[in-house]
Amino acid sequence: MAIQPEELVARGITVLVLDFDGVLAPHGAQAPTAEVVAWLRRCAVILGEEKIFILSNRPDPQRADYFRRMFPSFHFIAGVRKKPYPDGLLRVMELSGATPEEVVLLDDRLLTGVLATCLAGTGVIYITDPYVSLAKQPIAECFFMLLRYVERRYIALAGWLPG
Template sequence: MRLPPGRYNRMAAGRMSRRFCPTSASENLLTIEPQLLWESGKRLILLDADNTLLPWRSEEIPETSRLWVSRAQAIGFKIVLVSNTRNQARLQMLAKELNVTAAVGKFKPSRSMFQFAMQQTGATPEEVVMIGDQIFTDVLGANRSGVDSILVHPLAEREFIGTKFNRLLEKVITRRLLHTMQSEEDDLPIVKPQGIFQRKIVRQFAKFCVVGGLSFLIDYNIRMTLQFAVPYGGGLLSDHVGNVLMQARIGTLYARDAASAFFPIASLTGGVIALLNSFFWNRKWTFRIAGAEERAAQFRKFVIISVSGILLNTLISGIVFNLMHLQDDKVGARVATVLATGIVAFWNFFGQRLYAFKKDPK
């Protein structure tokens, strides 16, 4: 288990796990955008070496890491390597190659090397960000020193045996930190991966479609169950209630027999439960709204979008059907339904995304 890329809120973590909570998590060094770090006020980057800058024990800095460091330096960053390596000769060689310095002092999570780096460069804790791949050294040390940290995933699988043990504990901590995620990557100093399925809106739309499919199944099954499967007094509940409606002359207003008098009740029940299902899952899962505040207002907006979606569906279906039915009724009905459902899916998705579940800019 890994912390997904995003920003994390340490204060939302439990007292025990707070000290292990990074400011944010990123896929790797290259997905961090130095320009945005600079704009957020950072001036000193503390860089872990093994499995952050280069694979563990490697003597060769990947070209991509090298370029990243020189890009950060060109912006104006000071960079200090903060490593727990025992091989000082190798560390000095890496530092020299990158034209940076290496901190000396007690191993992370001690504050020692963090303080050394800040003293050397004159940076205040607010201006510092630690980038590293380990919670118990890089993140904990940063938190103890009062500096922000970005946790990256280790570059390679090969690791020091002690580190492998730490990874087991990291999993426990990670589970406790997941809920402190504040936002996904879109307002982070992180470059988004470019693949289309990595894009947040595409993922959201896929989730939205899954929720829609689930709601359809729920709606369908509730309707069918209520209409054809719930027994009552030797017959069906639908017939019984339908008969009552017919006798009370309510059903006769819109239906020819008891079964069809009941059907709107079955539809409405299925529809309302499906709507609640969509609201719940789209809020929690698709658009990741945590907490209960504003839930009532969001639900009101959600209903407005959904009801206007139904009206839009009826309107589009009607127009398309009327334009096409001259040739063939069945084809007309099918095309009208598919087209209207497709358009309304987008209407609902963007309505929920931009209106009902829009997050306040903080």
């Protein structure tokens, strides 16, 4: 993970919100990769474990269990309307007491996560090199690669991103 928690703090970020699929692990995995676990531990030390939120459009019970066991003070958001609805990010601000400027979401999808941050007014870091495991989930991964490509082209054609 190239994003350094120290840099987030230097930018005034106090609350880190993480998408799961593509950001913490390849699509459909139940636990973050080993590299991400090490990074999460650093984030927890620097930001505080209770300032880290998981906001996935697939808040599976197995994933919730993982975080309950491994990072018990992280918040695992469930029971809200999926991104791009801003509900999950609004819940994060309600629980943390943080302003939108203090919150950043890391997400690999423009038309779900990134759009949700536009609606909620929080910061965003768009992950352009997501975790992909073609060996484990070839059909799902190809589908999401196509989806990411199409939405990038769509946004570029609309003039919001360099083509």
